[in-house]
Amino acid sequence: MKIAILSPIAWRTPPRKYGPWEQVASNVAEGLVQAGMDVxxxxxGDSVTKGTLASVCGTGYAEDPSLDAKVWECLHISHLMEQAHRFDIIHNHFDFLPLTYSGLIRTPMVTTIHGFSSPAILPVYKKYNNSNxxxxxxxxxRSPELHYTATVYNGIHTGDFPFNASPDDYLLFFGRIHPDKGTREAIRIARQVKRRLIISGLIQDEAYFDExxxxxxxxxxxxxxxxxxxxERERLLGHAYALLHPISFDEPFGLSVAEAMMCGTPVIAFNRGSMPELIQDGKTGFLTAGVDESAEAVKHVSAIDRxxxxLWAENRFSDKEMVRNYIDTYEKVLQSHSPAGISGW
Structure with a gap:
């Protein structure tokens, strides 16, 4: 099977630091290569892969201010679409824009929706609802207005997050510094239980950080x-007593949650969005309703079996499990889209 993986180009794939969509695209690509696929x-251009790398820009536009994001995104997407006939499947990790090419190509396109940045983008997804x-x-x-082929949880490299049975005593906040992610609430929780808090993440809202x-x-x-x-991520997550994840939005997934549990670190998260799918309440962490409940949950972290x-993270959020599910999805798509004549088998 010949597969094209379309990654965003804000950052390198995989990212040096921040870049969750690029990270997932990398994990999918490398896992498929390991499974014997032609990827x-x-x-x-500075991305790293064991497959074939195709690029139009040397670095990500978030790392090179001289690059105009819209210009290079258009060139990047069209670079793939103009050779779409070479592939059996296109796997899009680039949000809604590539969908606008899908009516012009014959190759089926699987689009992983990494969350909705705004309801304003839904018209694009709705337009291509029946052909993608x-x-x-x-x-x-999931949006009730869209049709879905599958749900596939993001997967991470288990070897990148070694298990640690003997944590330190600090609490950890790991994520974007932004009101959605709840950095302020994490500080309040840590102060309430009188524990050290380590904060790590990209400052996405300077005013919020300063205030x-x-x-x-x-x-x-x-x-x-x-x-x-x-x-540093591996060390921080693995040695934390618990990860605090006090989100104030319905988060689609939360890579740091899966990464923490992969290290054996319990997660205390506000019970919103995907958190009940990621965390087993009372077994891999705690789902809470606010700062006070989270502070109370910290007192019970010692009862969690790291x-x-x-084990929970390995079974549910490993790259191997993710890749297996995507291969199943590709086969399902190929059978319904074009049941015969697929190259590369």
Whole structure:
């Protein structure tokens, strides 16, 4: 099977630090290569893959301010679409824009919807509802106005997140510094239970950081480590007593939640969006209704079996499980789209 993986180009694939869509696209591509598939990754020129790399820009536009995002996104997507006939399946991780090409090509396109940035983008998905194949990353993130081929949870490399049975005593916030992700609430929880809090993530809202985070960062009780790369991420997640995830929006998935549990670290999350699908309440962490409940949950973290957290994450959120589910999805799509004459089998 010849598969084209279309990754975003804000960041390198896989990203050096932040870049969740690029990370998932990489995990899919590398997993498919390992499964014996013929994979071409369409990404930035500095991306890393064991498949074939195709690119039109050397670096991501979020890393190179001289690049105009709209210009290079158009060139990037058209670079794939102009050679779509070479592939049996196109797997789109680039949101809604590639759908606008789908009526001009014969190759079926699977689109993983990594969340809806705004209801304003729904008209594009609705227009191509009956001619494309949509995959949700959680059941919670499905729009009632769309048809879905499958739900496939994001998968992570188990080897990148080694199990740690002996954590440190700090709480961890790991994610974008933005009101949606609840950095301020994490600080309130940590202060309430009198535990150290380490904060790691890309500052996406400078005003929010300056008003609600920076005043509490003292280098002792509240520590901000910046936007951590893979090695620091592994250490922070693996040694944390618990991950705090006090989101204020219906999050489609939450990679850091799966990554923490893969290390054996329990997660305390506000009960919104996909969190009930990711976390087994009382077994791999706690689903809570606010700051006070989260602070109370911290007192019960010691009762969580970290080995069970690891087992749960391996069975549900490993890259192998994700790739297996995507291969099943591709085969389902090919059977319904064009049951004969598929090249590369």
């Amino acid at each position: 071409t990754l369409f990404a930035t 194949y949509y995959v949700s990353i959680s059941n919670a993130d 609600h985070v920076r005043p509490f960062v003292d280098g002792e009780r509240v520590i901000y480590t910046g936007n951590s790369g893979p090695r 080995r069970y957290c690891r």
